[in-house]
Amino acid sequence: MATTIVSSPGKVLLAGGYLVLDPAYSGVVVSTSSRFYSVIRGEGASGPRGSNPNLYWIRVRSPQFLDAVWVYSVEVGGNAVRVEQTTDEAGSSFSKNKFVHLAIQRTLSLALEIRGANALKDALSNGLDIAIVGDNDFYSQRAQLQSLGLEPVFSSLSALPPFSKTNVRLSDVHKTGLGSSAALITSLVSALLVHTSVISRGALLQEQDAMTNTDRRLAHNLAQYIHCLAQGKVGSGFDVAAAVFGSQVYTRFNPAVLQTLMTEDAAPPQLLPVISPSNKAWDYRVEPFKLPPLTRLMLADVDAGSDTPSLVGKVLKWRQADTIASHQLWEDLNKTNQALCSQLLKLSQLHSQNPTAYTAVVKYISTIQPLQWLANPNTKRGEGQIVEAFYQAHLITQDIRSKMRQMGKLSDVPIEPPEQTDLLDACVAQAGVVGGGVPGAGGYDAVWLLVCDPAGLEFEEKPMHRVGRVWHTWKDLVVTPLTSSESLAKGVRLIENIDEVAGLKEATAV
Numbered sequence: 001m002a003t004t005i006v007s008s009p010g011k012v013l014l015a016g017g018y019l020v021l022d023p024a025y026s027g028v029v030v031s032t033s034s035r036f037y038s039v040i041r042g043e044g045a046s047g048p049r050g051s052n053p054n055l056y057w058i059r060v061r062s063p064q065f066l067d068a069v070w071v072y073s074v075e076v077g078g079n080a081v082r083v084e085q086t087t088d089e090a091g092s093s094f095s096k097n098k099f100v101h102l103a104i105q106r107t108l109s110l111a112l113e114i115r116g117a118n119a120l121k122d123a124l125s126n127g128l129d130i131a132i133v134g135d136n137d138f139y140s141q142r143a144q145l146q147s148l149g150l151e152p153v154f155s156s157l158s159a160l161p162p163f164s165k166t167n168v169r170l171s172d173v174h175k176t177g178l179g180s181s182a183a184l185i186t187s188l189v190s191a192l193l194v195h196t197s198v199i200s201r202g203a204l205l206q207e208q209d210a211m212t213n214t215d216r217r218l219a220h221n222l223a224q225y226i227h228c229l230a231q232g233k234v235g236s237g238f239d240v241a242a243a244v245f246g247s248q249v250y251t252r253f254n255p256a257v258l259q260t261l262m263t264e265d266a267a268p269p270q271l272l273p274v275i276s277p278s279n280k281a282w283d284y285r286v287e288p289f290k291l292p293p294l295t296r297l298m299l300a301d302v303d304a305g306s307d308t309p310s311l312v313g314k315v316l317k318w319r320q321a322d323t324i325a326s327h328q329l330w331e332d333l334n335k336t337n338q339a340l341c342s343q344l345l346k347l348s349q350l351h352s353q354n355p356t357a358y359t360a361v362v363k364y365i366s367t368i369q370p371l372q373w374l375a376n377p378n379t380k381r382g383e384g385q386i387v388e389a390f391y392q393a394h395l396i397t398q399d400i401r402s403k404m405r406q407m408g409k410l411s412d413v414p415i416e417p418p419e420q421t422d423l424l425d426a427c428v429a430q431a432g433v434v435g436g437g438v439p440g441a442g443g444y445d446a447v448w449l450l451v452c453d454p455a456g457l458e459f460e461e462k463p464m465h466r467v468g469r470v471w472h473t474w475k476d477l478v479v480t481p482l483t484s485s486e487s488l489a490k491g492v493r494l495i496e497n498i499d500e501v502a503g504l505k506e507a508t509a510v
């Protein structure tokens with residue numbers, strides 16, 4: 001039987017945290033080079049069938065974690081699929097994994113509706129072995145680095161083997177906020193949809209019209225549904241949208257579309273009428289976005305951590321309590337968020353119009369602090385407007401930070417708390433840094449920076465290196481760099497040859 005391999009990226013919400021919960025506003029989302037991989041091998045899992053010819057077996061493994069093998073029996077009926085975790089098989093975990101279980105159960109239910117029982121039985125005939133791995137960035141590597149006597153700096157992270165074992169259980173891992181569950185569910189659901197021939201392999205291979213392809217939109221709708229069901233709440237869905245479609249300007253769907261399906265017990269009889277891409281109730285919007293050329297997204301995991309749902313609860317409570325002030329602030333903040341999107345896209349246009357001047361400007365502003373960018377009396381023709389455009393982007397990021405701090409103050413939520421403000425101010429003052437902020441809901445989880453990344457310089461001369469030094473020597477918070485940058489591949493994608501991905505074959509070997 002064939003092997004199906006699908007990967008999907010993590011996410012960073014650069015602008016639009018909280019506002020993106022309201023369909024009146026959009027979020028600017030970057031998908032990351034760090035990805036989740038689901039590898040489905042069409043054989044390997046077997047179990048007692050007894051007298052039941054409709055029983056099949058699926059084994060799911062997460063080799064990066066201890067006690068992370070889950071074995072499911074699958075009973076394919078005429079109009080229902082029963083998926084139950086079993087502990088009969090040796091090595092099967094006694095822990096449960098709701099995200100994996102629901103992904104399998106709901107996806108096979110949809111496959112039964114669309115492809116019928118015989119086709120589904122064919123796909124499951126020899127049992128499925130499914131291995132799931134996430135790039136190292138999804139989980140804090142501090143402990144691994146310490147055990148190897150390595151400092152938590154970029155060069156050390158690059159020295160770690162891909163898909164490193166964490167030596168802990170999933171319940172004990174320190175996640176870094178890149179959206180592991182959204183990327184996991186998107187890759188697993190999409191891989192199962194391909195393996196059961198519900199969607200075509202080509203839908204996840206092509207990148208043109210990725211945002212309008214109906215197979216990809218079916219995968220999106222199903223992944224959104226399962227992710228909300230597993231998380232027990234309907235967030236904005238920006239993380240799943242980024243996992244499916246890649247970097248974008250995202251406007252959420254009306255949660256009412258899922259109302260009839262949000263019951264955890266047996267799968268509702270009919271998923272397709274709701275999940276289908278032809279269901280107009282899926283009124284989300286995905287518009288193209290990408291970071292400008294010769295810039296680099298930098299992410300750091302800040303060891304303090306925050307509980308996003310509680311931050312969200314407090315902000316929404318404030319929004320209801322102080323409707324006038326909150327509406328005005330959200331309107332202003334949304335305008336600034338969209339201005340950031342437009343300004344970054346403008347930089348891409350300026351590069352297209354005059355790549356030579358653009359390249360020269362990036363090299364120049366990488367050597368001086370943002371407040372000095374406009375002071376150069378000798379700016380060459382064609383370069384002045386590019387320097388001005390970078391400086392405008394810098395001002396917009398600072399304005400977003402100011403408004404996010406104001407929202408935090410008014411709602412009594414540490415969106416950009418003083419410790420994060422100090423860290424970000426120190427970073428944004430470095431030569432060649434365009435701007436930065438707290439991603440998503442903010443708090444103490446993480447920081448993001450957009451830095452110039454000029455070609456042809458030694459690493460030690462690059463803004464990335466300067467920022468890395470600030471992070472490494474920072475005293476008030478434990479700041480650990482992630483290796484992720486922006487993913488230029490458009491969201492979820494099929495991997496045709498496992499050897500395309502370094503370490504994937506070894507990490508997922510049966």
Ligand SMILES: Nc1ncnc2c1ncn2[C@@H]1O[C@H](COP(=O)(O)OP(=O)(O)OP(=O)(O)O)[C@@H](O)[C@H]1O
Pocket residue numbers: 062064097098099100132133134138170175176177178179180181182184231
């Ligand atoms: N490698 C993995 N294998 C199997 N399940 C995983 C894996 N990584 C994450 N998960 C599942 O995703 C769940 C984490 O989802 P949760 O919504 O709590 O975090 P999250 O918001 O996605 O986290 P973050 O954004 O920090 O990655 C875990 O409890 C686990 O069920």
Ligand SMILES: C[C@@](O)(CCOP(=O)(O)O)CC(=O)O
Pocket residue numbers: 013016017018019020021177235236237238308312439440441442
């Ligand atoms: C607060 C919110 O708008 C963004 C949360 O982003 P993050 O999980 O902090 O990256 C919630 C949501 O969009 O679902």
